Amino acid sequence: MEFTNTKNGDKLVVAVTGRLDAVTAPEFDTQCKSWLNDGENRIIADLSNLEYISSAGLRSILSAAKQLKTAKGEIIFCGLNGMVEEVFTVSGFASMFAMYPTLDDALAG
Amino acid sequence: MPALTAPAVLDSLPLVRDYAMSRAREAGVPDQVLSRLDLVIEEVFVNVTNHAYDDGNGDVEIECAPSGRKFCCTIRDTGSPFNPLDTPQPAKDQDIDQRPIGGLGLFFVSEMTDDRSYERRGDTNELTLCFFF
Numbered sequence: 001m002e003f004t005n006t007k008n009g010d011k012l013v014v015a016v017t018g019r020l021d022a023v024t025a026p027e028f029d030t031q032c033k034s035w036l037n038d039g040e041n042r043i044i045a046d047l048s049n050l051e052y053i054s055s056a057g058l059r060s061i062l063s064a065a066k067q068l069k070t071a072k073g074e075i076i077f078c079g080l081n082g083m084v085e086e087v088f089t090v091s092g093f094a095s096m097f098a099m100y101p102t103l104d105d106a107l108a109g
Numbered sequence: 110m111p112a113l114t115a116p117a118v119l120d121s122l123p124l125v126r127d128y129a130m131s132r133a134r135e136a137g138v139p140d141q142v143l144s145r146l147d148l149v150i151e152e153v154f155v156n157v158t159n160h161a162y163d164d165g166n167g168d169v170e171i172e173c174a175p176s177g178r179k180f181c182c183t184i185r186d187t188g189s190p191f192n193p194l195d196t197p198q199p200a201k202d203q204d205i206d207q208r209p210i211g212g213l214g215l216f217f218v219s220e221m222t223d224d225r226s227y228e229r230r231g232d233t234n235e236l237t238l239c240f241f242f
Binding site: 054 | 119122141144145147148151152155199202205206208211213216221
């Protein structure tokens with residue numbers, strides 16, 4: 001799994017690629033810690049190149065969302081497709097978070 | 110195809126996953142079903158590694174049985190008796206603050222399979238998960 005961070009105004013766009021599973025989920029937790037340490041609390045997670053996510057990945061995402069909310073921020077999502085979109089829908093995460101089809105849509109809010 | 114036996118530790122996940130995915134590809138399972146299989150295998154395996162063995166020592170066995178347009182995997186462990194299909198539904202209408210972390214893995218196992226059964230046979234938990242395609 002890889003993360004590519006791009007600053008856009010007061011938002012941090014985080015493109016996540018690869019697999020977010022029980023093995024790699026701790027890397028997501030580490031990323032979340034560094035966002036908070038750097039004072040980044042408005043995160044756009046671009047999942048267009050995320051191939052796979054499991055409950056371990058959702059666990060990390062919800063934990064990050066709770067921490068960002070406590071820090072008066074938020075995490076929103078764009079670009080979900082394939083099994084990642086299915087997992088978000090089946091779990092109810094798709095209705096809990098702001099979701100956008102593309103990064104441009106997410107930036108426009 | 111013989112069954113695969115691996116230690117019930119997270120490091121075995123890639124091995125177990127590759128085994129199931131290779132058997133499924135050989136059986137002609139289409140991509141959309143493959144990704145569900147991928148997910149379900151991880152959830153079941155991680156659950157066994159976390160909960161089955163009190164002392165952390167034990168194995169998981171996985172066996173795949175393709176037949177026509179049906180693909181089944183049987184996962185066995187000799188840990189504490191546990192029916193992974195008997196788990197509560199997660200509350201899906203809660204917001205970020207209310208929603209508890211966790212409780213989704215075994216929900217996916219039930220939700221993403223077309224047929225499933227659990228049996229305790231002697232000292233063994235035996236879970237069979239099937240996909241139709």
